[in-house]
Amino acid sequence: MAEEPRDYEALMALYQAEKRRREAAEQNALEEKRGREAAEQKLRPTNLPEFLDACHIHLHASLIVQKNPTMSTQGNPDNAKNKLRPERLERWEDFAKHQMAIWDDIMASDFASKRQFAPLSALEQSGKDLRQQKIGSEIDLHIFQRDTVDKRVSSIIESMYYNKELREKFNLLGTVNFENHANMLSPESQLEEGMEQLTVHQKGKQAKEKQPSGSTDTAGSSHPRADQFCHRTAAFIVEYKAPHKLQLTHINNGLDEIELEDIVQDVVQRKVDDKDDVRRLVAAVITQAFSYMVNLGVEHGCVCTGEAYIFLRVGEDPRTVYYYLSVPEGDVTDTTGWTAGLEGPNRLHLTAVGQMPARPSTPSCGQAEKRHQSSDEESGPDPDTPSRQQSLSQPLSRTQKTTRGSSSGRGHHGERYHQIDRPTFLALMRRQLADDLDTDCDPVGRPGAIGVLFRVRLRSHGYVVAAKGTPAWFIQRLRWEASIYERLRPIQGIYVPVHLGNIDLETRYHYEGICELVHMMFLSFGGNLIGQHLTAENKTLVSEQVKRSADAIHGLRVLHKDLMPRNILWNEETKHVMVIDFERAEVEPISAKRTWKTPTGNSVKQGQTGPSACTKEIRRAMTELNALTIVIRL
Structure with missing residues (x-):
């Protein structure tokens, strides 16, 4: 009988131990559940x-x-001059x-x-x-x-x-x-351009966002x-x-x-x-x-x-x-x-x-342009590209053949279009833009290196053309590009767009708070970006077309200097590749004793850059096209 209390105590001890074990297991399970729920809550979308x-x-x-002034930028924050x-x-x-x-x-x-x-x-x-x-x-x-x-x-x-x-x-x-x-x-963006040329195959948008080496954000520019x-x-x-x-x-x-x-x-x-x-x-x-x-x-x-x-x-x-x-x-x-779960202030x-979203009198915004995702280079149409983009939804008023006729000065009536010569076109366009810069003059895409691409319609004749507007500090470079197009006149409308001329704007175009555009160059539309036409199946044919266009340009002693996919278009009308953006182009010397002419007026010794430079330019373009094809295939 004396052993019964001891048995009871032993049983109670076992019971209490089992109870504690069970409670600990339940607590662990509860904590694990809470941990899973907390993890799930962090991973699920928020309201x-x-x-x-x-x-x-x-x-x-x-x-x-x-706070350390030696590790922060200087500069004047109150640059309200002009x-x-x-x-x-x-x-x-x-x-x-x-x-x-x-x-x-x-x-x-x-x-x-x-x-x-x-x-x-x-x-x-x-x-x-x-x-x-x-x-x-x-x-x-x-x-x-x-x-x-x-x-x-x-x-x-x-x-x-x-x-x-x-x-x-x-x-x-x-x-x-x-x-x-x-x-x-x-002017600071010129340094930025140089940085963009350092890699063979880079993301255009990211390149434009990089801070140029040696630049500061001081208020040095008044524009x-x-x-x-x-x-x-x-x-x-x-x-x-x-x-x-x-x-x-x-x-x-x-x-x-x-x-x-x-x-x-x-x-x-x-x-x-x-x-x-x-x-x-x-x-x-x-x-x-x-x-x-x-x-x-x-x-x-x-x-x-x-x-x-x-x-x-x-x-x-x-x-x-x-x-x-x-x-x-x-x-x-x-x-x-x-x-969460409680109502209250x-x-x-x-x-x-x-x-930000609840700003009073929030204006409704127009449909934002969707980003093109097909490749790195093709992250969006190049702003300096006279191409048919999504924004250019109206049919073009003239074919390349018609535009060539007008540009060469032959004014006559075609079967469908009332053609005018180039001086008349430029005079009418100058007068129209002097009177009204808002109607039939629409910017397309983001600004480029030296200018803004516009879709311009000559109201008197219904002609729709591409135009590149530039601020005062880039006029020389746009005129240089125009001179290159003039040199390429024999192949205009075939391998490069037709150059219709340049004008100084009588009324300055205030572009989106960034700068004032004072000079415009007019071109026929070149086509769609090559990445929109390129496939793994037609890569060989497209590469041959690119080489043919490059050979035609080189045959007129012009070295493009930026023959990248962003500057190569496919023209469905001519079934040819067209090359654009000659702002960096150089002109080959006629004799071995002369030097290359560059957009800035500087001279470069020829050495062995003649044919070999052309060959290197084509090879680099082929490398970029091949990389673009791989991206599209993936």
């Missing part, structure tokens, strides 16, 4: 509130300003009210709860990567904004566009893309540089200023309702103290953005430092600029106040990503 919350916590919070200037700055009093109304409409729809945005895991990893880079220049800020705001805003607008209810409510006509146009069509605007239909300009140049304390102390004439007079009379100095700094920065907005004809803009956003609006009275200051770190703090709409 709109989750997306905005994560963008603020993981992305915007990753902003680190470079810029259009408003008369006054006033607070945008109803900005927040209208913004809240927009967000209420968005959040009240099923759109907000639909899982359609980047997962938490991707956003967390992006944040970790961003924290490795301090913001010490405008280029750094471009990169940071692209990853933290631009991509995120584009994805929200795109999803809204595909939501029928929101598309109709906000009259959305397409998606929105942000593009960086710093230094495009500027306009609207740093950002929406693609295709410019609707919103963003002017970037590195946060160490335009500091948050400068903005807080200097941004106020201001009569700009008072600032000008204070500077003239030298009545400037520290507070006046920061007011002048902020006013000058806003003046830069204002000038781009007016030249581009958009109502809204923004000055961005990464730490702060100054939203701008120019209403019916262009003398007044309305401003609203947003500082996400101060307005939102470390957290947005949003909790939050600050999602005050985040950097939340502010």
